Amino acid sequence: MEMHPFGNAGREVPVIGQGTWYIDNEDRETVIAALRRGIDLGMTHLDTAEMYGSGAAEEIVGEAIAGRRDEVFLVSKVLPDHASREGTLEACRESLERLGTDRLDCYLLHWRGSYPLEETFAAFEQLREEGSILSWGVSNFDVPDLEDALQVAGPGRIACNQVLYNLQERAIEHAVLPWCEKHRVAVVAYSPFGHGQFPRPGTPKWRVLKEIADHHHATPRQVALRFLVRRPSLFAIPKASTPDHAAENAGAGDLQLTKHELGRIDETFPVGPVPQALPML
Numbered sequence: 001m002e003m004h005p006f007g008n009a010g011r012e013v014p015v016i017g018q019g020t021w022y023i024d025n026e027d028r029e030t031v032i033a034a035l036r037r038g039i040d041l042g043m044t045h046l047d048t049a050e051m052y053g054s055g056a057a058e059e060i061v062g063e064a065i066a067g068r069r070d071e072v073f074l075v076s077k078v079l080p081d082h083a084s085r086e087g088t089l090e091a092c093r094e095s096l097e098r099l100g101t102d103r104l105d106c107y108l109l110h111w112r113g114s115y116p117l118e119e120t121f122a123a124f125e126q127l128r129e130e131g132s133i134l135s136w137g138v139s140n141f142d143v144p145d146l147e148d149a150l151q152v153a154g155p156g157r158i159a160c161n162q163v164l165y166n167l168q169e170r171a172i173e174h175a176v177l178p179w180c181e182k183h184r185v186a187v188v189a190y191s192p193f194g195h196g197q198f199p200r201p202g203t204p205k206w207r208v209l210k211e212i213a214d215h216h217h218a219t220p221r222q223v224a225l226r227f228l229v230r231r232p233s234l235f236a237i238p239k240a241s242t243p244d245h246a247a248e249n250a251g252a253g254d255l256q257l258t259k260h261e262l263g264r265i266d267e268t269f270p271v272g273p274v275p276q277a278l279p280m281l
């Protein structure tokens with residue numbers, strides 16, 4: 001599994017990790033087996049949030065990592081409605097309890113809400129000084145939000161920006177990705193399979209992925225994931241609820257595509273126009 005430095009967080013993180021949105025709707029034993037299989041195969045970046053299943057996803061993650069805490073790069077998120085200074089401290093304590101751990105590797109503001117960033121970031125810094133979180137970042141931040149965040153936090157503090165990014169939604173490439181690269185902020189691609197909207201087998205776009213995949217004894221999904229992490233600043237966190245899906249996704253971690261193949265994918269799934277606002281789910 002290829003690893004890259006995670007922004008300025010001072011840690012190497014696998015390029016392919018694991019998402020956990022809606023895992024609480026799946027068969028519990030199977031999804032825990034999937035997460036563990038993913039960890040075994042190097043997908044040690046686990047992404048969760050207090051929002052997912054109102055804490056139920058964090059509890060499942062906690063069960064999956066029991067006894068293996070040191071192997072994983074554990075990320076959770078505070079809801080904007082909880083992101084006052086006190087609210088953030090409290091939300092983090094509750095997340096840690098559900099996860100059965102004493103620390104998060106990275107803690108994110110899920111999206112920008114009405115509490116001033118000064119409050120949320122002051123809480124993040126306090127949590128970092130206490131050792132409850134090792135780094136912190138943001139999610140769904142467009143460039144003006146990132147500029148505000150940088151002004152409040154100062155350089156070298158924001159570890160990552162987790163954003164919607166998949167073959168059919170490449171809006172971040174216009175401005176967010178270049179901004180993050182300039183400021184050494186890792187970009188984490190959420191919903192890398194389009195949250196269930198992956199090109200259907202047999203369609204022309206799928207056939208391009210399949211042709212490329214066949215050259216590498218790989219699969220179209222592995223090719224798609226690899227494209228999304230083709231730059232050192234990029235990471236992806238597909239969600240899988242079976243061990244077989246997790247194993248397939250982990251296989252993208254060592255796949256190498258040629259410039260020509262990357263170019264074909266680029267043409268097949270064009271970036272599209274500059275959006276009015278950063279797309280999010």
Ligand code: NAP
Pocket residue numbers: 018019020021022047048110139140162163189190191192193194195196221237238239240241242244245246248249280281
């Ligand atoms: P996704 O990862 O794009 O897609 C998940 C879907 O792909 C599921 O239906 C899953 O099916 C399927 N899948 C995964 N691997 C597969 C495989 N190898 N073969 C066939 N199907 C496969 O969607 P997502 O859950 O929206 O995004 C991923 C993660 O990003 C989330 O879980 C969450 O952690 C994070 N996220 C963050 C935000 C944010 O605002 N920060 C927003 C959305 C998502 P199975 O479940 O059957 O395996």
